[in-house]
Amino acid sequence: MSCSETNLGNAVVIKASGRIDLTTAESFKDSILAALAAAKTSLIIDLSGVEYISSAGLRSLMTGFKASKGQNKTFAVAALQPLVLEIFTISRFNLVFPVFETLRKAVESLDPDALPAFDAS
Amino acid sequence: MQVTFWGTRGSLPSPLNARTVRSKLVNALVKGSGKNLDTPEKAEAFCEQELSFAEAGTFGGNTSCVQVDTGGPDYLICDLGSGAREFSLSALGKHGPAKPQTYHILVSHVHWDHIMGFPFFVPAFIPGNKIKIYSCHAKFEQAIRGQSHEPCFPVEFTSLASSIEFITLQPETEYEIAGAKVTGKLQLHGNDSYGYRIEKDGKTVVYTTDAEYKTGDRGAMERAAAFFHDADLIIFDAMYSFAESISVKEDWGHSSNILGVEISQMAKAKKLVLFHHEPVNNDDRIQSILGETIRFEEITRTGDPLAIVAAYDGLKIDL
Numbered sequence A: 001m002s003c004s005e006t007n008l009g010n011a012v013v014i015k016a017s018g019r020i021d022l023t024t025a026e027s028f029k030d031s032i033l034a035a036l037a038a039a040k041t042s043l044i045i046d047l048s049g050v051e052y053i054s055s056a057g058l059r060s061l062m063t064g065f066k067a068s069k070g071q072n073k074t075f076a077v078a079a080l081q082p083l084v085l086e087i088f089t090i091s092r093f094n095l096v097f098p099v100f101e102t103l104r105k106a107v108e109s110l111d112p113d114a115l116p117a118f119d120a121s
Numbered sequence B: 001m002q003v004t005f006w007g008t009r010g011s012l013p014s015p016l017n018a019r020t021v022r023s024k025l026v027n028a029l030v031k032g033s034g035k036n037l038d039t040p041e042k043a044e045a046f047c048e049q050e051l052s053f054a055e056a057g058t059f060g061g062n063t064s065c066v067q068v069d070t071g072g073p074d075y076l077i078c079d080l081g082s083g084a085r086e087f088s089l090s091a092l093g094k095h096g097p098a099k100p101q102t103y104h105i106l107v108s109h110v111h112w113d114h115i116m117g118f119p120f121f122v123p124a125f126i127p128g129n130k131i132k133i134y135s136c137h138a139k140f141e142q143a144i145r146g147q148s149h150e151p152c153f154p155v156e157f158t159s160l161a162s163s164i165e166f167i168t169l170q171p172e173t174e175y176e177i178a179g180a181k182v183t184g185k186l187q188l189h190g191n192d193s194y195g196y197r198i199e200k201d202g203k204t205v206v207y208t209t210d211a212e213y214k215t216g217d218r219g220a221m222e223r224a225a226a227f228f229h230d231a232d233l234i235i236f237d238a239m240y241s242f243a244e245s246i247s248v249k250e251d252w253g254h255s256s257n258i259l260g261v262e263i264s265q266m267a268k269a270k271k272l273v274l275f276h277h278e279p280v281n282n283d284d285r286i287q288s289i290l291g292e293t294i295r296f297e298e299i300t301r302t303g304d305p306l307a308i309v310a311a312y313d314g315l316k317i318d319l
Ligand SMILES: [Zn+2]
Pocket: B010, B011, B111, B113, B114, B210, B276
């Protein structure tokens, strides 16, 4: 599992890749919390590179989501691979916070002013 | 061993109502129309082959009671929820009231849904029967005696004619009960609860309800998997969705289907039974949770397959 961060207007986008399980969930959580602290208004997690997420990884997302509410920031995930989307549905994580089909749709919803910069990048 | 589920519902008995029965009938009649179901045999085959379990039956509404047949002459059951009444009637039906039996009962904890069947446990009223109630829980004797007492119940515990004994177990200690090896383990649950690992003739059943397993805590997951290791059957508290169990219902003392699968996979267990169904979940809902859990097991499988079953009142599983 690896994470990279990009600043995009008032949002921060984290792109995670690989498997998020009991071994990697803690560092995933740390990356989310650090990015959230740096984000002005919104955090978007791009899961397009994630092939598997276990309950431990889902818990990291929940921790990030709860922290975002405490900081009055918006939180969303985007671009789930079909298998990860299934795991979201079965665990009901699709009902917890917004899940967008694509990263662009997430940016459009959470930080529309950043859309031109996103499209140009 | 054979395991029979007499009560599988969490928190409180949840019987079907007339409207639900009617909607099942309407659905079945529409699906069966034009199929020439003019004999009970044809209708039975149609129900079996063309309707889902939820369409043709019900998961049931009695609270926790599971019988483990260890092959010996004595009975062994886990918990005394409202399902214990039906268990007791079936046992009496088999032997008749005149032939005394010994009943060994493991109690997970004393929340009402796990002891409410005892005042209606008919063998307790009959002289000659031996009833041995075991638990690691500190207050099980007080709670079971206390509910058979005025003003909550008109028959006093002290007037019961059978011989009733309370035996306190120490957790993490192996005992021989009804011919099986039984080990209890403390579980995370309000006012505490205990799971039991039951082993006999090379087969293992783990009864773990009213237990909140925590993901993300590797040590806790590994300790749970060690208690479940290589079990043939795990009867697991799958009351909530995983998202609920770590958000609005965190620390409410119950687990999810997702953690049931993950811990059972870590433990290399063979079969997982979803148990302690949420009372607000109707039959269709439980059926779809079962389907999703089967799918979740498929997509997360790393070793041998883990079979998944949703418990229902009346289910029997041979090991
Ligand atoms: Zn319960």
